[in-house]
Amino acid sequence: MTSQTNGQFDRTPLIAGNWKMNMDHQQGVALLQKLAWTLQDAKHDFGRVEVAVFPPFTDIRSVQTIVDGDDLKVVYGGQDLSDQDSGAYTGDISGEFLNKLGCTYVLVGHSERRTIHGESDQQCLAKIQAAFRHDLVPVLCVGEGLESRKAGEHVNFTLAQLRGSLEGLAAEEVGNVVVAYEPVWAIGTGEVAGPEDAQEMADAIRKDLAEQYGQETADKVRVLYGGSVKSGNVGAILKGKDVDGALVGGASLDPEEFANIAKFEQHLVTD
Numbered sequence: 001m002t003s004q005t006n007g008q009f010d011r012t013p014l015i016a017g018n019w020k021m022n023m024d025h026q027q028g029v030a031l032l033q034k035l036a037w038t039l040q041d042a043k044h045d046f047g048r049v050e051v052a053v054f055p056p057f058t059d060i061r062s063v064q065t066i067v068d069g070d071d072l073k074v075v076y077g078g079q080d081l082s083d084q085d086s087g088a089y090t091g092d093i094s095g096e097f098l099n100k101l102g103c104t105y106v107l108v109g110h111s112e113r114r115t116i117h118g119e120s121d122q123q124c125l126a127k128i129q130a131a132f133r134h135d136l137v138p139v140l141c142v143g144e145g146l147e148s149r150k151a152g153e154h155v156n157f158t159l160a161q162l163r164g165s166l167e168g169l170a171a172e173e174v175g176n177v178v179v180a181y182e183p184v185w186a187i188g189t190g191e192v193a194g195p196e197d198a199q200e201m202a203d204a205i206r207k208d209l210a211e212q213y214g215q216e217t218a219d220k221v222r223v224l225y226g227g228s229v230k231s232g233n234v235g236a237i238l239k240g241k242d243v244d245g246a247l248v249g250g251a252s253l254d255p256e257e258f259a260n261i262a263k264f265e266q267h268l269v270t271d
């Protein structure tokens, strides 16, 4: 799917909602159903723009039941996974379990995991490898904090995270990774990176991937932007030719707003 040519997009855009630690399983079901109805009413073409949600672990079984029962085209994934497959790892969740629950994707190295749980690039790499062992597509999150941005070090910082988290993977594996650029200072703050900032980083990421793994691989990788995305700014952000979608936090908890974001082509700014 990632290499599909799709209108003006070289890659199928992905609009992903990270619910974070919000929505118990009952609220999650209601949210998903409202989202599905809204998209259905809007005649959303899922082949053209893929829509994914990332609920808390405890919701995923309920999400699976609704998606299967109602034959929804929305796909879903876990917000994290263990780098181990099974054993004495209290509180951790194996990629195998996510796979059994029908997950397509899994987030790896979200900034809240990197900062609150101290996850390193090495751990992210091990989690990406675990994702591949269980047929999950890893969505690797990278992005700088305010200090690096102010110091003009944001590109170097983000590319170092990218390289560290992918180190040693084969090109065909890297071609299956989705990268989400989420500048930490723009997450949940209402502060949004400008469309030029999103495009600058997406371009730098793709060029770096091309250098390390070849152009063909780099052309396959979808690069998302995340950080205070709303229906009002998504059109400008996704105008950048290397920006292939959005990873949405807060706004994904409102089904109408999130559906509106998924309809971003209606808001595309084309100056």
Ligand SMILES: O=C(CO)COP(=O)(O)O
Pocket: 018, 110, 182, 186, 187, 188, 189, 190, 226, 227, 228, 229, 247, 248, 249, 250, 251
């Ligand atoms: O962290 C994010 C998505 O993973 C972004 O969150 P917000 O959209 O709430 O800023």
